[in-house]
Amino acid sequence: MTKVLFIExxxxxxxxxxxxxxxxxFSVQNAYDGEAGLALAKKSRPNIIxxxxxxxxxxxxxxxxxLKKDEQLKDTPVIVLTNLEAVEDxxxxxxxxxxxxxxxxNYDLPEIVAKIKEILGK
Amino acid sequence: xxxxxxxxxxxxxxxxxxxxxxxxxxxLFVLMGVxxxxxxxxxxxxxxxxxxxxxxGALTSLVTAGIILVLGYIxxxxxxxxxxxxxxxxxxxxxxxxxxxxPLTSLKWSVNMMESETIKPxxxxxxxxxxxxxxxxxxxxxxxxxxxxxxxxxxxKVRITPQAMDIAxxxxxxxxxxxxxxxxxxxxxxxxxxxxxxxxxxxPVRMRTAIESLIDNAIKxxxxxxxxxxxxxxxxxxxxxxxxxxGVGIPKKEHKHVFGKFFRSAKDISLQxxxxxxxLFLVKFIIEASGGKVxxxxxxxxxxxxxxxxxxxKT
Numbered sequence: 001m002t003k004v005l006f007i008e009x010x011x012x013x014x015x016x017x018x019x020x021x022x023x024x025x026f027s028v029q030n031a032y033d034g035e036a037g038l039a040l041a042k043k044s045r046p047n048i049i050x051x052x053x054x055x056x057x058x059x060x061x062x063x064x065x066x067l068k069k070d071e072q073l074k075d076t077p078v079i080v081l082t083n084l085e086a087v088e089d090x091x092x093x094x095x096x097x098x099x100x101x102x103x104x105x106n107y108d109l110p111e112i113v114a115k116i117k118e119i120l121g122k
Numbered sequence: 123x124x125x126x127x128x129x130x131x132x133x134x135x136x137x138x139x140x141x142x143x144x145x146x147x148x149x150l151f152v153l154m155g156v157x158x159x160x161x162x163x164x165x166x167x168x169x170x171x172x173x174x175x176x177x178x179g180a181l182t183s184l185v186t187a188g189i190i191l192v193l194g195y196i197x198x199x200x201x202x203x204x205x206x207x208x209x210x211x212x213x214x215x216x217x218x219x220x221x222x223x224x225p226l227t228s229l230k231w232s233v234n235m236m237e238s239e240t241i242k243p244x245x246x247x248x249x250x251x252x253x254x255x256x257x258x259x260x261x262x263x264x265x266x267x268x269x270x271x272x273x274x275x276x277x278x279k280v281r282i283t284p285q286a287m288d289i290a291x292x293x294x295x296x297x298x299x300x301x302x303x304x305x306x307x308x309x310x311x312x313x314x315x316x317x318x319x320x321x322x323x324x325x326p327v328r329m330r331t332a333i334e335s336l337i338d339n340a341i342k343x344x345x346x347x348x349x350x351x352x353x354x355x356x357x358x359x360x361x362x363x364x365x366x367x368x369g370v371g372i373p374k375k376e377h378k379h380v381f382g383k384f385f386r387s388a389k390d391i392s393l394q395x396x397x398x399x400x401x402l403f404l405v406k407f408i409i410e411a412s413g414g415k416v417x418x419x420x421x422x423x424x425x426x427x428x429x430x431x432x433x434x435x436k437t
Contacts, residue, residue, distance in 0.1 A: 019241055019247075104227045
């Protein structure tokens, strides 16, 4: 089963997206802060990572930079899911190696699931 | 704008910059012009009358240069303030839009979940979704109410009528309400309450907001698994409340802005913590409007201590 790691500190967003991913056949792991997300990524080696940018303990930029330094995780696709819309933030995460950048408020849940499937070639 | 309106500096300052005349760049510029012309004319008159004594002429020129320098500095300061206000306004708009987008996304995704054909939510799941919708609606209401509060305070429309209130009860209830937040971050709270703390003057509803705001800050800025100390005791004719954390602390250069509206520490922004920057502005207003005083001590990397005093209620 395809493993998705979702790093997000907002409980409602965690619950709703996780539910729809599970019902679409994904196995979902959740982390509520950057440090825990990075540790879980290293431990469980997910197939794809959904990453928020504003996170407690370690922000999404730092998590992304660490993921790309890890030999076994550097090729794992990372979708940045955030409500920050500043151009400099988009440029920064793309430079850091994110696969794509989605503004959460602009997407419905099925659209995000479709995007994940598209990236994973399903 | 008519010619007469252009000459009305007070009106222009109010409409263009929304600052008092003495801080307005247009007024300061005109003032500088008047003073420069007066100074030059004075120098000229002095130089003519004391042509036999060049020292007086030189001294007058020196004083004129000094006045121009000081005025130039004041004008630059005034422009810096205008630029700073503009920067704060952009920063505030970014913060507020992000703060509202998060609960709005939660609402949107909750509705998506309810109508999802793949999930087909049962009664239990639907109840959970309704709960999330309620919680996020309340978050948005809280954000908008905070903004309305700030605006009403600024226009002098908020009246606080202090009355006898049981401060110890309000503190105890606020701590109980934050139990979940404390536990989720692994914090513990030590509450030292003196026995028989007397009633104080205050507005019970507003005071609860102030105390909750101080507790929220301590929780938010403490490193995980910290101890937060809260104390309440009587001293003279006042009751004192104190809350101390071992959090990130506030850099010294930002101390003077702490109780300002929409203040967010540079550290706060780099740590990406959430908040509108109105909590402490409201705390100061609520405490002072009740006849109390509020202050703080903070050291970057060590933590912060906030305290306030309220007058004891006398029958």
